[in-house]
Amino acid sequence: MKLFMVHVGFYDDEVGEGIYESHINIFVAAGNPKSAKKKITSMDKFRDKKMHIDGIKEINNVDDYEVHLIKNPEQKKAKVYSYDESKKL
Numbered sequence: 654m655k656l657f658m659v660h661v662g663f664y665d666d667e668v669g670e671g672i673y674e675s676h677i678n679i680f681v682a683a684g685n686p687k688s689a690k691k692k693i694t695s696m697d698k699f700r701d702k703k704m705h706i707d708g709i710k711e712i713n714n715v716d717d718y719e720v721h722l723i724k725n726p727e728q729k730k731a732k733v734y735s736y737d738e739s740k741k742l
Contacts, residue, residue: 658679659689686709
């Protein structure tokens with residue numbers, strides 16, 4: 654499995670009456686880019702917001718570190734540092 658970042662865009666009627674295109678990055682584990690695309694396009698939020706894919710990036714390394722995915726059925730939630738917590742770091 655490889656790690657892919659899928660950059661998606663969409664228009665949200667609740668933001669600027671839908672004239673602005675919003676973007677988010679969704680990370681997905683898949684064997685290849687085609688499988689990553691299939692996973693993303695099958696997501697409810699992708700279809701509900703009528704998203705489109707602007708690009709797919711395979712993530713092999715970050716800084717000087719290689720990225721290796723290890724299957725772990727016990728998915729722990731990652732710590733998210735809030736705005737205030739981040740300022741204090």
